[in-house]
Amino acid sequence: MTVAQVTFPIDLGAYQHLKLDPAQPTLTDEQRDALKANIQLFRDAIVFFTATGAARGVGGHTGGPYDTAPEVMILDALFRGGPEKFVPTFFDEAGHRVATQYMMSVLEGHLPAEQLLSYRAAHSKLPGHPELGLTPGVKFSSGRLGHMWPYVNGVAMANPDKTVFCLGSDGSQQEGNDAEAARLAVSQQLNVKLIIDDNDVTIAGHPSEYIPGYTVAQTLAGQGVKILEGDGEDLDDLYRRICEAINTAGPVAVVNRRKMCVGIDGLEGSPHGHDVISVDAAIAYLEAKGRTEAADYLKGIKKPKQDYTFLGSSEDLGSNRNVFGDAVVSVLSTMSESDRKEKVVCIDSDLEGSCGLQKIRTAYPEIFIKAGIMERGNFSAAAGFGMEKGKQGIFGTFSAFLEMCISEITMARLNYSNVLCHFSHSGIDDMADNTCHFGLNNMFADNGLDDGYETRLYFPADANQMKACVDSVFFDPGLRFIFSTRSKVPHILDSEGNPFFGEGYKFVPGKDEVIREGTAGYIVSFGDSLYRALDAVERLKKEGIDVGLINKPTLNVVDEEMLAKVGRAPFVLVTESFNRRTGLGSRFGSWLLERGYTPKFAYLGTHEEGCGGLWEQFPHQGIDPNGIMKKVKELIG
Numbered sequence: 001m002t003v004a005q006v007t008f009p010i011d012l013g014a015y016q017h018l019k020l021d022p023a024q025p026t027l028t029d030e031q032r033d034a035l036k037a038n039i040q041l042f043r044d045a046i047v048f049f050t051a052t053g054a055a056r057g058v059g060g061h062t063g064g065p066y067d068t069a070p071e072v073m074i075l076d077a078l079f080r081g082g083p084e085k086f087v088p089t090f091f092d093e094a095g096h097r098v099a100t101q102y103m104m105s106v107l108e109g110h111l112p113a114e115q116l117l118s119y120r121a122a123h124s125k126l127p128g129h130p131e132l133g134l135t136p137g138v139k140f141s142s143g144r145l146g147h148m149w150p151y152v153n154g155v156a157m158a159n160p161d162k163t164v165f166c167l168g169s170d171g172s173q174q175e176g177n178d179a180e181a182a183r184l185a186v187s188q189q190l191n192v193k194l195i196i197d198d199n200d201v202t203i204a205g206h207p208s209e210y211i212p213g214y215t216v217a218q219t220l221a222g223q224g225v226k227i228l229e230g231d232g233e234d235l236d237d238l239y240r241r242i243c244e245a246i247n248t249a250g251p252v253a254v255v256n257r258r259k260m261c262v263g264i265d266g267l268e269g270s271p272h273g274h275d276v277i278s279v280d281a282a283i284a285y286l287e288a289k290g291r292t293e294a295a296d297y298l299k300g301i302k303k304p305k306q307d308y309t310f311l312g313s314s315e316d317l318g319s320n321r322n323v324f325g326d327a328v329v330s331v332l333s334t335m336s337e338s339d340r341k342e343k344v345v346c347i348d349s350d351l352e353g354s355c356g357l358q359k360i361r362t363a364y365p366e367i368f369i370k371a372g373i374m375e376r377g378n379f380s381a382a383a384g385f386g387m388e389k390g391k392q393g394i395f396g397t398f399s400a401f402l403e404m405c406i407s408e409i410t411m412a413r414l415n416y417s418n419v420l421c422h423f424s425h426s427g428i429d430d431m432a433d434n435t436c437h438f439g440l441n442n443m444f445a446d447n448g449l450d451d452g453y454e455t456r457l458y459f460p461a462d463a464n465q466m467k468a469c470v471d472s473v474f475f476d477p478g479l480r481f482i483f484s485t486r487s488k489v490p491h492i493l494d495s496e497g498n499p500f501f502g503e504g505y506k507f508v509p510g511k512d513e514v515i516r517e518g519t520a521g522y523i524v525s526f527g528d529s530l531y532r533a534l535d536a537v538e539r540l541k542k543e544g545i546d547v548g549l550i551n552k553p554t555l556n557v558v559d560e561e562m563l564a565k566v567g568r569a570p571f572v573l574v575t576e577s578f579n580r581r582t583g584l585g586s587r588f589g590s591w592l593l594e595r596g597y598t599p600k601f602a603y604l605g606t607h608e609e610g611c612g613g614l615w616e617q618f619p620h621q622g623i624d625p626n627g628i629m630k631k632v633k634e635l636i637g
Contacts, residue, residue: 008113009293010045015107019081020074025243027236035073035235042069044286046099047264048294049116051282055301058120058432058614060128062282063261063273064097064197068167070232071195071256072100074239075165076107078246085246087164091152093172094197095129095142095436100167102126105137117297120432122613122620127434131609143436144400145373146175149194153181156190163246168196168253170207171350173216174373179223185251186224193245194225194253197232199260201271202373204350210370220253232256306615310490310625311538312516313531314499317488318463321424324484325356327470328394328420329363340367345385346394347371347378354486355396355424379405379419383412386419389477396422399439399483406444412479413453420474421445421481426459427577427606428617429528430487434610440579443587445481446556454478456509457555459527462491464501465553472507485528487614492531492551510554512562516541518548520636521571521599523628524588526552529576532618536628547632555584558591567597571635573604575628577618580605600635604628 016034027035046066053060072090079088090104102119105111118124125135132141142148152166172178173196185192198216200206207214217227226248228241238256245252261273266281277285279298286295332340350373352358361368371378375397382393402423412419425431426439446455455478460466466484473480492500492515500515515530516537525533530551537549550566552559566572572592574585585603592601604623611620618624 006114006117006297008116009297010041010048010291012041012045012106012113014041017080018077020077020239021081022078022243022246025240027239032235035070035077038073039069042073042103044289044291044294045103045116047277047282047285048291048298049119050099051277051279051298052117052301053119053432054276054282055279055298055303056121057303058612060120060276060432061096061099061274062277063201063267063275064094064169065099065103066261066264067199067232067258068097068100068195068197070235070238071167071197071242072104074242075195076104078242085163087155087159087162089139090167091140091148091155091165092130092142092167093145093148094167094169095144096433097167098128098130098142101130101138102135105135108137110137111135120612122616123611125612127610127612128432129434129436131435134609141436144404145172146177149178149181149192150184152192153184153190156192157188160191163191163193165193165195168194170196170198170200170216171202171373173219174207174211174214176374176376182220182223182225182251189250191249192251193242194220194251195242196253196255198255198257201260201269201274202350203271203274203354204348204352204370205271207372211372214372217253217255220255226250226252227255228252229255229257232258233262310531310535312534313490313492315490317490319488320460320463320466320484321354321422321486322356322359323463323466324422324424324470324482325359327467328474329359330467331471331474332360332364340364343391344394345369345382347382349373349375349378349397351397354398355422357394357396357422360394375401375404376408379421380408380411383408383415383417383419386417387415392418392420394420394422396424398437399423399426399442400437402439402445403441406447409445409479410447413448413455416453417479418477419479421479422484423481424484425486426483427485427528428610428621429485429577430614431610431617432612432614434612438606438610439483440606441582442481442483442578443555443582443584445479455481456557457481457483458509458553459483459555460553461527461530461551462489462501464491464499464505465507468501468505468507469553473509476509483527487528489528490531492534507553510557510559512559513551513553515549515551516547519546521569521573521632522548522550522566523632524550524552524566524572524574524584525576526555526584527577529623532623532625533575533628536625536632539625540629540632545632545636552584563591563595563597567592567595567599569599571600571602573602573628573631573635575604575623577621577623578605580607602631602635604631
């Protein structure tokens, strides 16, 4: 059954196109009833179509767009009631609340409702964060947390006679960008109204517990922003406060306290509501609301599978991002308790479960700090701890956020800091969140001078190499960046079918590794691209094209011996999931030329915005085995 043959099983035609006027801050009974009906319809639809993402394995966030339905419904009615008074865009700092944007695109007639059934699927144009120009009806690209309010300040400057809204959250308000945005908004008295969902929930827990003393309202008030705080589920009071904000000159924050996923059994008030609702929970919710057709649709979804068989690697998969945590715990276990407490600190930025740091917290909570969503400050704190010889900070977050820390990385290097960094979700694999969450520009971490304090970038190819890498570099001085993917990866096998990085393997920093010998030329790869390149090599060999494969797990150090080996080959092809403009391939050719080597040279990498989905990202970029084999055949003529 395809989407084109299915009718969206919730009647969105029941949506009432209400008009509201902020000059009338009290709802009539009719207006209140219409709003309540719209809110319930909106929430039911959000639960349903985000759960289709859960059923298909692409995930997708339910709690945020579900929670903020009352605010969004009020704003929609206000925009309709006085379009000349507002910039009618639901700017949202929490890009993972993208389901709101897709619902509004449908309600405004830009998208057919049936397209929502392909939420976050590959090539559906419904990625996990809104992208301007990709999805009809979407009016902005959100980027990452804490990036929209500063941008909205500029929108307000460009529209001085209109009110501009920015949907925020207690999570996004932890980012330093918002503190800067607050100061500018207040100093310039910009007509920006923040609508903040303050549910005391982020991915890793409850901010009131892990950063006690911090409150959204008091922080913003201290920066000079007028605060209107109240219960986000009290519709009359919420509407009154939004009207007051509109009728008040300058920046105002409407702070709405509520439990996450209010009214959803098993999720209310829980961090589990942050991500996508489970299929079972969604079915129970929908059936309780009388949405049996929607519940039945969920029951019939079958999760698509990657059916390609990769040659040269194992069928079993390992999660490198979690193995990082296991490997660190193994090393820490060799230290005495007093040494651990004195010499090591691990600082989390709300992603402990995604980066493997949870393993460290569980084993050694005394050295672990849950520090909130503030990557720049947390990296610097880890670096400051590691300033003294023999001490080191451990820091982890998503690779996409490395770009936010470049200045702090420079300062850490200038201060001779020792930091072991784990940046997970590198590259593009399994990234339905799409372009803004791609970890593409990791080479930026190596931004020092030739004589600067040592910086090393490592991207292990599988779980065995990840463990060996951590074991090898844990106590090294300097800045060490270890990258891993969101996706699980198979184990690399040798030509006899045994684990290449198995028993007896030792990771040597700076050394490249011959995975397969070849006479026709060499492919150079690393990380999650390696097993795909290995598959291409094995298939090319079967066709009589004797291509070799080199693993380059240390990304920013030239292995002179290996460079000479590949430099004398007929061709060299670098294939990677990093940005074509800034990745390994962009510098590997220069290394060859500087030493007088002149093989035919090409490099493949990520070069287009994403397509959503999971494994589909690689063929979309032409860096899957078929794309690699095609390029090899072009090189050999």
